[in-house]
Amino acid sequence: MNERVSQSRPVSCCAPLGAETLSDDEAEATAELFKALADPARVRIVNLIATADEPVCACNLYEPIGLSQPTVSHHLKKLVDAGLLEREQRGKWAYFSLKSDAVDKLAAVADLKGACC
Amino acid sequence: MNERVSQSRPVSCCAPLGAETLSDDEAEATAELFKALADPARVRIVNLIATADEPVCACNLYEPIGLSQPTVSHHLKKLVDAGLLEREQRGKWAYFSLKSDAVDKLAAVADLKGACC
DNA sequence: TTGACAGATCGATAAATGTCGATATATTGG
């Protein structure tokens, strides 16, 4: 039924580290996902949002992160572009939450079990 | 019995993304781990080693990775420093394998389950 | 000891990235 065209992976955009084969594009996409979390500011942003039980307003991030508004906005954009965060506009405020796929995607890509030792 | 001094986390060096609290140092350490995998060449190296059933000689990486010997050596060093790979000298050859802790560490840090939605 | 080879280190360079102040855009309230 399904075309199974490049659908042999749980995630089409980026293959797990333990995949049997890994094309150049897949390696690039996988690195891109890790790159999104390869900055302490973005790690803290994701952590703050992950531990909140509601979407978080950007205005509530500047102070705890300790960086300027443009810089935090820059990091938020990177996280959204990477598919890790979801942006929701409420009036003049922007709220961010964890994208549900991101959780599975990250866990899948980081999976090395079975390939070890 | 245990001192439980900074031992409340599964990994002492870098806290998971979903941790209740995250110090500056922990965020830095966590980002450092992701940074090690934030490059397509290093993703491919880890993948090649993860899918091999034996430690891999550095000399068998230059050609598949498609980069110069110094560059591959540079990436290998980064992966070893990050605690992801183990280096083993056999005569004049260097063999690399996945460090067993790395598997768990990566999975733990990347864990966002329960913190989602 | 010497020659050959594997891998690491060095130095240089180009590209990518984080940061901020200034400014632009968009939304709301009056």
Place this chain on the structure above:
DNA sequence: CCAATATATCGACATTTATCGATCTGTCAA
């Protein structure tokens, strides 16, 4: 429509990083 506020974008700058050629270090065989 206008003023105020939240966020995004722009331009600039400093830092980091990936890459390679050349060289150094260490190991083995003869």
